[in-house]
Amino acid sequence: MSDQVIAVAGAARPSSVRWKIFFLMLFLVSVNYIDRASLSVAMPLISKEFSIEPAWQGVILSSFFWTYAFMQVPGGMLADRFKPRIVIALATVFWGAFQAIAALATNSFVLLLSRLGLGASEAPIYPAGGKLNGIWMTQTERGRGATLLDGGAPLGAALGSFVITWLIAAFNSWRMAFVIAGVGTTLCGLWAWYYIRNAPREHPSVNEAEARYIEQAHALEDAAAPASPGGSWFGYFRYRSVWCMCLGWMFFNVTFYGLLTWMPTYLFNVHNLDIKSLGGASFIIFFSGFVGELIGGWIGDRWRSSGGSPNLVYRTLFAIAAVMVTISIFLVAYTSNAVLVVVLLSSTLFFLRWCGMYWVIPAALAGREKSGFLGGCMNLGGNIAGITTPIIIGFIVQATGSYFLALMYFAFAGVALLICSTLIDYSRRLLV
Numbered sequence: 372m373s374d375q376v377i378a379v380a381g382a383a384r385p386s387s388v389r390w391k392i393f394f395l396m397l398f399l400v401s402v403n404y405i406d407r408a409s410l411s412v413a414m415p416l417i418s419k420e421f422s423i424e425p426a427w428q429g430v431i432l433s434s435f436f437w438t439y440a441f442m443q444v445p446g447g448m449l450a451d452r453f454k455p456r457i458v459i460a461l462a463t464v465f466w467g468a469f470q471a472i473a474a475l476a477t478n479s480f481v482l483l484l485s486r487l488g489l490g491a492s493e494a495p496i497y498p499a500g501g502k503l504n505g506i507w508m509t510q511t512e513r514g515r516g517a518t519l520l521d522g523g524a525p526l527g528a529a530l531g532s533f534v535i536t537w538l539i540a541a542f543n544s545w546r547m548a549f550v551i552a553g554v555g556t557t558l559c560g561l562w563a564w565y566y567i568r569n570a571p572r573e574h575p576s577v578n579e580a581e582a583r584y585i586e587q588a589h590a591l592e593d594a595a596a597p598a599s600p601g602g603s604w605f606g607y608f609r610y611r612s613v614w615c616m617c618l619g620w621m622f623f624n625v626t627f628y629g630l631l632t633w634m635p636t637y638l639f640n641v642h643n644l645d646i647k648s649l650g651g652a653s654f655i656i657f658f659s660g661f662v663g664e665l666i667g668g669w670i671g672d673r674w675r676s677s678g679g680s681p682n683l684v685y686r687t688l689f690a691i692a693a694v695m696v697t698i699s700i701f702l703v704a705y706t707s708n709a710v711l712v713v714v715l716l717s718s719t720l721f722f723l724r725w726c727g728m729y730w731v732i733p734a735a736l737a738g739r740e741k742s743g744f745l746g747g748c749m750n751l752g753g754n755i756a757g758i759t760t761p762i763i764i765g766f767i768v769q770a771t772g773s774y775f776l777a778l779m780y781f782a783f784a785g786v787a788l789l790i791c792s793t794l795i796d797y798s799r800r801l802l803v
Contacts, residue, residue: 384580385584386576386577386581388574388581389508389585391566391576392503392566392568393504393515393516393520396519396520397520397523399496399523399563400497400522400523400524400526400527401523402527402555403493404523404524404525404526404527404528404530404631405527405528405531405534405535405552406467406489406531406552407435407527407631408527408528409470409531410431410473410486411636412531412635412649413535413539413545414428414432415635415636417545423479424769427765428636428765429632429761429764429765429766431479431482431483431486432765433757433759433760433761434486435486435487435490435757436754436757436758438490438494439490439491440758441491443494443747443750443751446494446499447499447502447743447744447745447746447750448744449495449499450498450499451502451740451742451744454569455506455567455569455743456563456568458495458499459500459563460567461560462492462493462499463556463557463559463560464556464557464561465488466492466556467552467557467558467560468492468553468557469488469489469553470552471550471552471554471557472485473486474546474547474553494750497521497730498743498746498750500520500730501520501734501742501746503567504731504742505734509584509585509592510588510592512672513731513734514668514672514675514728514731515665515671516668517727517731518665518727519665519668520730521664521727521729522664522724524727525657525658525659525661525664525720526658528653528660529653530654533653533654535650540647607736607737607745610736611795612794612799612801613745615791615792615794616736616745616749616752616791616795617751617752619788619791619792620753621756622787623723623788624756624760625760625781625784626696626723627724628756629760629780629781629784630716630781632764634716635649637777638709641774642712643709655713656713656716656720657720659718659720659721660720660723663721663722663723663724664724666725667688667692667728668728671688681797681798682796685728685795685797686795686797688725689725689726689789689792690789690792692722692725692788693786693792694785694789695718695719695722697789699715699716699718699719700716700778700785701778701779703715703716703719704774704779729749731797732745732749732795733745735797735798737800737801763777763780
C-alpha cells in the first residue's frame with residue numbers, strides 16, 4: 372500500500388508535520404508522567420512529613436487513577452465530538468494547575484484531593500492522542516505513531532525520577548518541585564494549542580504532497596474495510612477482540628503502574644538506595660522502557676511495510692514482550708544484588724513497553740471516527756489496574772513485610788498479557 376500512496380502523492384517531497392506533531396505528543400505525555408510520577412518519587416519524604424503508613428500510601432498513590440479511569444471514556448467521546456486539539460490543550464493546562472496545587476497540601480487528605488483533580492485532567496490525553504494517530508498516520512506508520520505517543524510514559528517516568536529528585540535536592544523542598552513542574556506543564560498546554568491541528572489540511576505547515584499522501588493512504592484503507600452499519604458505540608462489546616484489548620492493556624498496566632508507583636519505595640527500603648541513587652536508578656530503568664518502546668514500534672512498522680500481516684506481527688511482538696517481562700520480573704524476586712536488580716528491571720521495562728503498540732488497536736478495530744471512544748475504553752481497562760495495583764501492593768507489603776508476593780503478582784500479569792494479546796484479531800474492522 373505504501374508504494375501506491377507514494378506514487379499518488381506525486382513528485383514533491385511531503386512535509387513532515389505529522390511526525391513533528393507526534394514528537395510534540397511524546398513531549399506532552401512525558402510531562403504527563405513527570406507530573407504523575409512526582410508523588411512516587413517524593414513519597415519517602417512526604418510519608419515521613421505526614422506520618423503515612425504503607426497501606427494509606429497505597430491509597431494515595433491509587434487515588435490519581437480513580438478519576439483518571441472514570442474520565443477515560445468521556446475523554447475519548449469528547450475527542451470524537453470536539454476533535455483532539457482543544458481536548459489536549461485544555462487537559463494539559465488543567466493538570467498543570469492541579470500539579471501546582473498539590474504543593475499547598477497540609478495533610479494527606481488534601482494531597483489525595485489534588486491527585487483526584489490531576490487524574491481527571493490528565494485522562495483525555497491518551498484517547499485524544501490515539502485519535503490523532505488515526506487521523507494523521509497511515510497504516511504502516513501507526514506503530515511508530517503509537518509508540519511515540521505512549522513512549523512518553525517511560526520517558527516521563529525516567530525524567531520524572533531525575534527532574535523531581537534534582538528539584539527536591541536543589542530547593543530542599545518537594546513543594547517547590549511540584550510548583551515548578553505545574554507551571555511548566557501549563558505553558559506546554561498553550562504550546563499544544565498553537566501547533567496541533569485536527570486534520571492535515573488545517574495545518575499551515577502541511578504541504579500538498581503530505582496532505583495527499585495521508586488522504587490517499589486513508590482512502591485505500593477505507594476501501595479495504597467493510598462499511599459501518601452505524602450502530603451504537605456499545606455494540607463493540609459484542610466482540611472478543613475488544614474485551615481482550617481492554618484486559619490486555621489492564622494486565623500491561625498492572626506491571627507498569629505497579630513499578631511506577633512502588634518501585635522507588637521498593638528500591639529505597641529493600642536495596643537501601645538513597646534519594647540521589649534512587650533518581651539515577653529509576654532513570655536508567657524507565658529510560659530503558661523508552662528505548663524499548665521506540666525499537667518495538669520501528670520493528671512493527673518495518674515488518675508491516677514488508678508485508679507482514681497484522682495478526683502475525685502484533686501477536687509475535689506482544690508474545691515476546693510478555694514472556695520476557697515475566698522472566699525478568701520473576702528473577703528480580705530472587706535477586707539481592709542492587710545492581711542486578713536494576714538490570715533486570717531495565718529488561719522488564721524494555722520489553723514491556725513494546726506493548727505501547729496497543730494504541731494501534733483502537734483505529735484498527737473501530738476506524739478513525741470512533742477510535743477516540745474505543746481508545747478511552749481500552750485506557751479505562753488499563754487504569755482499573757492503576758486504581759487497584761497500588762492498593763493491592765500496599766496491603767501485600769504491610770501484611771507480609773515483604774515485596775516477594777508483589778513481584779509474583781506482576782509476573783502473573785505478564786502471563787495474562789500474553790493470553791489476551793494472542794486472542795485479539797488485529798486484522799478485522801468491527802462492524803458497529
